[in-house]
Amino acid sequence: TDGSGEESASGGGGGGGGGGGIAPADDTETEAENAEPDVEVVHEENTEIEANAETPQAEFSEESTVERLEFETESVSGSASVQEFDSEPDDTGDSPGEAVTVSEISVPEEVEDQPATVQMSVATERLASMDVDAGELRINRFSDGEWQQLETSVVEETNEEVVVSAETPGFSYFALSAVSEPSAALAVDPASASVGEEITLDATDSENEHGEI
Numbered sequence: 001t002d003g004s005g006e007e008s009a010s011g012g013g014g015g016g017g018g019g020g021g022i023a024p025a026d027d028t029e030t031e032a033e034n035a036e037p038d039v040e041v042v043h044e045e046n047t048e049i050e051a052n053a054e055t056p057q058a059e060f061s062e063e064s065t066v067e068r069l070e071f072e073t074e075s076v077s078g079s080a081s082v083q084e085f086d087s088e089p090d091d092t093g094d095s096p097g098e099a100v101t102v103s104e105i106s107v108p109e110e111v112e113d114q115p116a117t118v119q120m121s122v123a124t125e126r127l128a129s130m131d132v133d134a135g136e137l138r139i140n141r142f143s144d145g146e147w148q149q150l151e152t153s154v155v156e157e158t159n160e161e162v163v164v165s166a167e168t169p170g171f172s173y174f175a176l177s178a179v180s181e182p183s184a185a186l187a188v189d190p191a192s193a194s195v196g197e198e199i200t201l202d203a204t205d206s207e208n209e210h211g212e213i
Contacts, residue, residue: 119155
């Protein structure tokens with residue numbers, strides 16, 4: 001109330017907050033609903049885990065870059081899913097080297113942080129277009145805010161595809177990347193100098209075919 005004992009006009013204004021529950025007349029969506037995703041999903045797939053197999057595993061279709069998951073835990077039930085993207089999400093940043101494929105693998109909660117084997121495949125045509133050799137392929141897993149390179153082996157190499165696998169300590173985002181050794185080039189100016197003379201070293205001509213130096 002104000003000094004005259006009457007209720008002031010501003011005193012009851014606090015109740016207006018309840019109006020937030022009423023949808024706008026034009027049914028406007030929130031900014032989050034309108035926001036564009038930072039990457040495009042190019043393939044999405046869900047499959048049941050073969051729990052009764054000698055080694056619990058999940059197999060995906062030929063359309064998926066992720067071919068198979070093999071779990072070390074004896075008892076696993078439920079399903080596994082893969083989302084493949086056209087590039088690394090903003091949350092992860094660039095993976096080491098040059099990304100060939102990027103995926104997010106989801107599994108039942110009880111095996112999210114359990115060791116398993118991830119097997120991936122990529123078309124040789126895709127590798128040829130990127131000038132990538134099979135031996136340059138590495139599977140990387142995103143964990144604790146950074147990409148971690150997994151020890152990767154080539155399982156099979158044919159005219160149609162290259163299959164690689166790696167053991168992972170858990171599941172998250174995965175990038176199959178091409179990683180090459182940098183070629184160092186160092187220019188010295190002057191090429192011959194006396195004691196005490198200033199020289200300049202320039203390595204800007206160094207190269208790395210797949211990745212940054």
